[in-house]
Amino acid sequence: MRARTFTESGRRAQIVTAAIEVIAEVGYTKASFSRIAKHAGLSSTGMISYHFAGKDDLLTACVAEIEHVTGTFMQPRIEAADGHVAQLRAYVEANVALVGEHRAAVRALIDIVRNAPTASPGVSGRVALFEEHFRTGQEAGAFRPFDTRTVAIALTSGLDAVVVTAAETTPEPTDLARLGRELADLYVRATAPISEGESA
Amino acid sequence: MRARTFTESGRRAQIVTAAIEVIAEVGYTKASFSRIAKHAGLSSTGMISYHFAGKDDLLTACVAEIEHVTGTFMQPRIEAADGHVAQLRAYVEANVALVGEHRAAVRALIDIVRNAPTASPGVSGRVALFEEHFRTGQEAGAFRPFDTRTVAIALTSGLDAVVVTAAETTPEPTDLARLGRELADLYVRATAPISEGESA
Amino acid sequence: MRARTFTESGRRAQIVTAAIEVIAEVGYTKASFSRIAKHAGLSSTGMISYHFAGKDDLLTACVAEIEHVTGTFMQPRIEAADGHVAQLRAYVEANVALVGEHRAAVRALIDIVRNAPTASPGVSGRVALFEEHFRTGQEAGAFRPFDTRTVAIALTSGLDAVVVTAAETTPEPTDLARLGRELADLYVRATAPISEGESA
Amino acid sequence: MRARTFTESGRRAQIVTAAIEVIAEVGYTKASFSRIAKHAGLSSTGMISYHFAGKDDLLTACVAEIEHVTGTFMQPRIEAADGHVAQLRAYVEANVALVGEHRAAVRALIDIVRNAPTASPGVSGRVALFEEHFRTGQEAGAFRPFDTRTVAIALTSGLDAVVVTAAETTPEPTDLARLGRELADLYVRATAPISEGESA
DNA sequence: AATGAATGAGGGTTCATTCAT
DNA sequence: CATGAATGAACCCTCATTCAT
Numbered sequence: 001m002r003a004r005t006f007t008e009s010g011r012r013a014q015i016v017t018a019a020i021e022v023i024a025e026v027g028y029t030k031a032s033f034s035r036i037a038k039h040a041g042l043s044s045t046g047m048i049s050y051h052f053a054g055k056d057d058l059l060t061a062c063v064a065e066i067e068h069v070t071g072t073f074m075q076p077r078i079e080a081a082d083g084h085v086a087q088l089r090a091y092v093e094a095n096v097a098l099v100g101e102h103r104a105a106v107r108a109l110i111d112i113v114r115n116a117p118t119a120s121p122g123v124s125g126r127v128a129l130f131e132e133h134f135r136t137g138q139e140a141g142a143f144r145p146f147d148t149r150t151v152a153i154a155l156t157s158g159l160d161a162v163v164v165t166a167a168e169t170t171p172e173p174t175d176l177a178r179l180g181r182e183l184a185d186l187y188v189r190a191t192a193p194i195s196e197g198e199s200a
Numbered sequence: 201m202r203a204r205t206f207t208e209s210g211r212r213a214q215i216v217t218a219a220i221e222v223i224a225e226v227g228y229t230k231a232s233f234s235r236i237a238k239h240a241g242l243s244s245t246g247m248i249s250y251h252f253a254g255k256d257d258l259l260t261a262c263v264a265e266i267e268h269v270t271g272t273f274m275q276p277r278i279e280a281a282d283g284h285v286a287q288l289r290a291y292v293e294a295n296v297a298l299v300g301e302h303r304a305a306v307r308a309l310i311d312i313v314r315n316a317p318t319a320s321p322g323v324s325g326r327v328a329l330f331e332e333h334f335r336t337g338q339e340a341g342a343f344r345p346f347d348t349r350t351v352a353i354a355l356t357s358g359l360d361a362v363v364v365t366a367a368e369t370t371p372e373p374t375d376l377a378r379l380g381r382e383l384a385d386l387y388v389r390a391t392a393p394i395s396e397g398e399s400a
Numbered sequence: 401m402r403a404r405t406f407t408e409s410g411r412r413a414q415i416v417t418a419a420i421e422v423i424a425e426v427g428y429t430k431a432s433f434s435r436i437a438k439h440a441g442l443s444s445t446g447m448i449s450y451h452f453a454g455k456d457d458l459l460t461a462c463v464a465e466i467e468h469v470t471g472t473f474m475q476p477r478i479e480a481a482d483g484h485v486a487q488l489r490a491y492v493e494a495n496v497a498l499v500g501e502h503r504a505a506v507r508a509l510i511d512i513v514r515n516a517p518t519a520s521p522g523v524s525g526r527v528a529l530f531e532e533h534f535r536t537g538q539e540a541g542a543f544r545p546f547d548t549r550t551v552a553i554a555l556t557s558g559l560d561a562v563v564v565t566a567a568e569t570t571p572e573p574t575d576l577a578r579l580g581r582e583l584a585d586l587y588v589r590a591t592a593p594i595s596e597g598e599s600a
Numbered sequence: 601m602r603a604r605t606f607t608e609s610g611r612r613a614q615i616v617t618a619a620i621e622v623i624a625e626v627g628y629t630k631a632s633f634s635r636i637a638k639h640a641g642l643s644s645t646g647m648i649s650y651h652f653a654g655k656d657d658l659l660t661a662c663v664a665e666i667e668h669v670t671g672t673f674m675q676p677r678i679e680a681a682d683g684h685v686a687q688l689r690a691y692v693e694a695n696v697a698l699v700g701e702h703r704a705a706v707r708a709l710i711d712i713v714r715n716a717p718t719a720s721p722g723v724s725g726r727v728a729l730f731e732e733h734f735r736t737g738q739e740a741g742a743f744r745p746f747d748t749r750t751v752a753i754a755l756t757s758g759l760d761a762v763v764v765t766a767a768e769t770t771p772e773p774t775d776l777a778r779l780g781r782e783l784a785d786l787y788v789r790a791t792a793p794i795s796e797g798e799s800a
Numbered sequence: 801a802a803t804g805a806a807t808g809a810g811g812g813t814t815c816a817t818t819c820a821t
Numbered sequence: 822c823a824t825g826a827a828t829g830a831a832c833c834c835t836c837a838t839t840c841a842t
Contacts, residue, residue: 011826029229029315033812044829049813051826114314115229144389147382153365154358154383161357162350182347183354189344190390195398211801233837244804249838251802411805429629429715433833444808449834451805514714515629544789547782553765554758554783561757562750582747583754589744590790595798611823633816644825649817 012051015040016061023062024107024167028115063112066105073098084137088191089184095159096180099166100173107167110160127152134191143191155187212251215240216265219258224304224367228259228315263312266305273298284337288391289384295359296380299366300373307367310360327352334391343391355387412451415440416461423462424507424567428515463512466505473498484537488591489584495559496580499566500573507567510560527552534591543591555587612651615640616661623662624704624767628715663712666705673698684737688791689784695759696780699766700773707767710760727752734791743791755787 018040023031033045033055042048052058074094081090098106130152137143162183166176218240223231233245233255242248252258274294281290298306330352337343362383366376418440423431433445433455442448452458474494481490498506530552537543562583566576618640623631633645633655642648652658674694681690698706730752737743762783766776 150362150382151386153361157361158354158358161353165353182350186351186390190386246804550762550782551786553761557761558754558758561753565753582750586751586790590786646825
């Protein structure tokens with residue numbers, strides 16, 4: 001009786017992987033059990049139902065897997081950055097760079113976030129994360145005053161759009177790096193403190 | 201063979217209106233012919249198939265109608281603004297204000313853009329519009345240098361997200377005005393020329 | 401725009417008839433849409449879903465149809481009887497005679513009553529009907545004192561069992577008449593007032 | 601090759617017990633292997649298929665177990681009664697009293713009898729038992745003349761219905777005793793010999 | 801021009817059973 | 822003995838589309 005990893009048995013992992021790829025390809029809505037089963041080399045959809053309680057369960061497992069993968073990639077890069085502005089920049093650049101490493105995962109997650117917000121609690125969590133980061137950054141003088149919620153929504157969503165666009169092809173790492181820098185610049189400037197010579 | 205307006209016959213207009221409302225309510229994915237027919241007070245889905253070549257055709261008609269309605273609202277406000285920065289601001293504020301006037305249209309369009317990009321050529325048109333505006337603005341010194349395409353994607357998508365969030369409730373016009381100003385500020389700052397004291 | 405009967409369109413009636421026959425043959429549990437469609441000569445189960453909101457709806461329509469048919473047969477016979485005892489006898493005899501006229505309907509209804517009490521409100525209604533009949537009959541001195549609910553349950557259920565057994569074959573009318581008389585005797589004696597010479 | 605008891609191995613007994621409880625709760629139709637396995641604390645339905653040749657086999661084992669349990673309870677009480685009438689009364693009262701002792705078994709058996717008569721040969725055996733009892737009782741002058749088969753069907757089925765109704769709750773022993781007496785009275789009167797003053 | 805019945809594919813899910821381990 | 826993954830059929834239901842009227 002061995003311990004189960006978060007992906008549990010090999011079949012589960014296999015199905016989750018297939019599901020993520022299918023969602024990335026055709027979108028969450030059209031990611032039917034049939035398609036996923038076919039992509040996973042399974043003979044019937046019953047197999048999926050056998051390993052997962054339902055479509056929601058599979059979806060949750062996909063989100064967990066994606067968040068694990070992306071977290072592993074992004075976490076150290078963000079923590080390596082020092083200060084609110086640098087961390088904002090690190091987050092954006094890491095997220096864009098992610099496209100080069102886990103293209104399917106990134107596309108799938110964004111599609112899920114947009115179309116099945118119910119099943120991905122980590123999503124609204126990301127907006128909340130940005131909000132909190134902006135709030136403490138404002139107190140520290142790293143960001144100008146603004147409505148943290150509105151800005152959090154706009155910037156996370158803009159980030160998603162850029163990422164999804166990039167993920168439509170298989171861009172070179174150097175292109176992704178440039179893209180990340182470009183977007184980080186945009187966000188840093190958008191939230192920068194008001195300079196001395198500027199009128200409020 | 202008389203000329204057809206974009207809404208064509210009365211029946212078509214009725215169906216398009218119903219479709220927009222249904223898409224706004226339940227999303228593009230779940231907006232089936234049945235639901236649309238029921239919402240339009242039609243007794244059968246055959247009616248819809250009779251007037252539209254297929255789901256794509258209906259969708260295209262919806263997009264056209266929405267773009268007509270939103271264009272009528274936004275166009276004069278944008279044209280009233282003078283200069284690249286002011287027009288950017290006007291666009292953002294007008295788009296947010298639109299929520300108070302045509303909530304269903306706004307929600308429906310964004311849902312279509314996200315989930316059926318093929319059927320809405322006008323959408324990528326919007327990104328192109330932003331790009332072109334940024335490019336000429338950069339030449340005029342109104343905007344700093346940046347990758348126009350990336351920024352266009354990020355900002356239009358961020359705008360959509362804010363609008364869609366606002367459209368989830370029925371906010372007061374004053375709240376929408378404040379929201380529009382907040383977002384316009386964000387975008388203007390994000391694209392502002394590099395100030396004198398700033399290092400490139 | 402003609403008025404709809406309780407069976408509505410011809411197709412609906414056809415499906416209801418087929419459903420009743422299938423339920424009578426294989427039981428409510430195994431009466432799947434496939435089987436019903438096949439029995440009705442329909443090419444797909446979608447046809448049934450098109451005419452009925454769901455399985456419950458079809459079931460309700462079946463029960464309504466059966467109750468209409470059986471009511472038409474039994475009602476006049478019961479009303480023709482005079483007095484509580486005679487009416488009890490008339491009910492039992494009419495119900496048994498029903499087997500000769502509407503065999504499938506009788507079998508189907510009893511199976512539904514036993515297995516899907518939810519969808520047949522008229523069922524518990526029958527027990528209540530017996531109860532009420534016994535109560536007023538007791539007040540009139542036609543029946544001895546007893547627990548009306550218990551007796552109502554026992555006698556209706558016993559009646560069902562006899563009917564269902566009879567409906568397993570296609571008995572002659574004379575046999576049914578004898579069977580009905582036999583059962584009516586049983587029930588009349590079971591509920592008869594206490595005679596003078598009898599100890600309470 | 602040792603002799604097997606009717607419950608055979610421990611696993612079999614465990615599964616049979618679980619099956620009886622599940623059938624009692626959700627009915628024979630919905631008593632799937634999954635549900636039974638879950639109720640028995642088994643991790644897979646394969647376990648059931650391993651110990652039983654099929655669903656019918658399991659069902660047969662359940663019926664055997666139930667009949668053993670109920671027989672143990674009822675047999676001595678019936679044998680303690682003297683004479684045909686007293687034994688009829690004893691049977692009815694013991695059967696009703698059974699609800700207080702083996703509620704699940706009683707509910708399960710009746711559900712099986714109604715929905716899967718093929719798999720429970722002991723059931724038609726009960727009707728035959730009543731028939732035989734009535735026949736010999738009639739010869740002894742304990743019962744009036746009547747069609748033994750019809751009466752046997754009606755009374756056993758009525759008994760089942762009362763029992764099942766009682767088993768829907770957990771009634772007090774005194775209530776069950778009263779219920780049993782009530783029903784026994786009904787049946788004794790229904791079958792009583794024709795009194796002197798009565799016209800045939 | 802309009803209707804609404806009919807179609808057939810596909811959706812997710814549950815089921816009893818089998819089989820290699 | 823026991824396991825649990827795998828199977829394939831059947832379940833009800835929704836879908837966009839077609840077609841005779």
